[in-house]
Each structure stands twice: as C-alpha cells, then as structure tokens.
Amino acid sequence: MEELLNDYFKGDELQIKGMPSVHYFADALHLSPNYLSRLLKTLTGQSTKDLIISKVVDIAKEKLSTTDLTINEIAYDLGFDHPQSFSKMFKSKANLSPVSFRRSFN
Template sequence: MLTRFEALLNDYFQSKKLQILGLPSVSYWAEQLHLSANYFGDLVRKETGKTAQDFIQATVIELAKEKVFDSRKSLSEIAYEMGFKYPQHFTRLFKQHVGRTPVEYRSLN
C-alpha cells in the first residue's frame, strides 16, 4: 500500500495537480487509496515512523529543495508552483524541515 501511495504521490507532484489542487491532504490520499483517513495514517506511521502529514510534507520539501536551486525562478514562483497559497507558508515549512530558509539554502549552491 505504501509503494502505491508513493507512486501516486510522485505522479501528483510531476503533474500540474499541485498548481490546480494545491497541497494534498491526508484525507485526499486516503480517498485515492479507498481507505479511511485514520487507517491510512496508521499504515503510514507503522511503515515509516512518520505521520502521513509529515511524510507528505517531507516529500514536498525534497522536491522543493531541487527547485530552490533554479535561480531563474523567484522563491514566490516556486512556492506557488509547489501548491502553496502564500509564499510565507512555503518558507516556514521549508525552514522547519531543512533548518534554513529557502534563500539561505539557495545561497549554499
């Protein structure tokens, strides 16, 4: 089930769904897998040690880390491209997971 979830998650991020639908929720993924949100969350936690939300956010941040190094795009553009309604939310989540702001992370390259 986790392998299927990861495949769906990668497909979601590679398509334009991020820009159209925004960041996916745990309930969205549970519905896609025909599971209850609680059961889905329990499965993800059992397999990864992370909550489903943390797993989704970690995946978002890994993709964002790649995009941040593209200096042709502003960080706001990247935030909107990643499905965030507000660039500040992107910056806050990025700093929580990476320990640096996107600007600081970009300057490392």
C-alpha cells in the same frame, strides 16, 4: 502511496488543487485517513502528512538548487497560496530558510 505522491506532484493537479491532503490519498487508496496515517507511521515512521511535507521539501530543494525561479514562484508552483507559509514550512523542516539553502549552492 509513493506512486500516488509522485504522480500528484508531477501532474497538473498541484497547480489546480493546491497542496494534497491526507484525505485525498486516503480516498485514492480506499482507506480511512486515520488508518492510512497509522499504517504509514508503522511502516515508515512518518504520518501521511509528514510524507507529504517531506516530498514538498525535497521538490523545493531540487528547484532551489537547480533553477533560477524566485522563492515566490517555487511556493506557488508547490501549491502554496502564500509564499510566507512555504518559507516557514521549509525552514522548520530543512533548518534553513529557502534563501539560505539556495545560497549554499552558489
């Protein structure tokens, strides 16, 4: 699962297909989405959706702290159709807005 997640975010699929779904990973692993989420919850304490969101937040933090890309550019790079959705998700998981997170590195 981790390898699939890393490959998805390193490749071109993110820009082509947008944010990956639970179904995408379940299909790639030949498992049902519910079984995959239950299995991951048991092994990691996180559901498939939670793991995907954690990966997105980690990548966003890296881009915010190491690049001069705008928040909008980062949102689009991560497969979000609307930068507001990215900002809302980031703030809910990182407890800081993307702008505040970036400012903490300056």
